[in-house]
Amino acid sequence: MALIPAIPTLAASGARLSVLPPIIHVRSSSRRRSAVLANLSSPPRGGEALDWVEATSSFFEQDTRPIMLFDGVCNLCNGGVKFVRDNDRQRFLFMFLSAKSELQTANWIKLHRRIRFEALQSDAGKNLLRRSGRAPDDISSVVLVEKNRSYIKSEAVLKIMEYIDLPFPQLAFFLQFVPLFIRDIMYENLADNRYAVFGRSESCEI
Secondary structure, three states: OOOOOOOOOHHHHOOOOOOOOOOOOOOOHHHHHHHHHHHHHOOOOOOOOOOHHHHOHHHHOOOOOOEEEEOOOEHHHHHHHHHHHHOOHHHHHHHHHOOOOHHHHHHHHHHHOOOEEEEOOOHHHHHHHHHOOOOOOOOOOOEEEOOOOEEEHHHHHHHHHHHOOOOHHHHHHHHOOOOHHHHHHHHHHHHHOHHHHHOEOOOOOO
């Protein structure tokens, strides 16, 4: 019979046996989520994405007043712009404190309104839409563009109300307690039917 050489055991050598836990491969949902976010913010192939906030920064370099973007051929929108202009608190403050000529008053009002205006269809309006993260041909909503953020739909309307005369800032305060989805549904119903109900013009009146 052949002799089999003895194999030293772990006990004989004094070594300890350590049991390693099984390796389990787990797919990380957070990794997938971060990958999706990276894809959303990645520049398209073949070139770098244009930073529209930087590209439109000149709108706010010397004038920090917000800009109201509106549908320039919508009669309802043009009426809304006229309403905002007529209820500019700085306009009435100036007219109350000053006795300047009508021309001087008109020039002062133009320079010192609290809100500026731009048609959605204009080149500037399209660039500001891009700045706000919207398609340049999207004229479905009024947009209020501030230096650091933008507002759309009912949120834009409430924000605009905060800039004009009493009692509209107070009214905006109470309306903000109405759920956003309800306010936006009402806004969208009106916006979708604005041409049928109020008509449209061939060119911007502002």
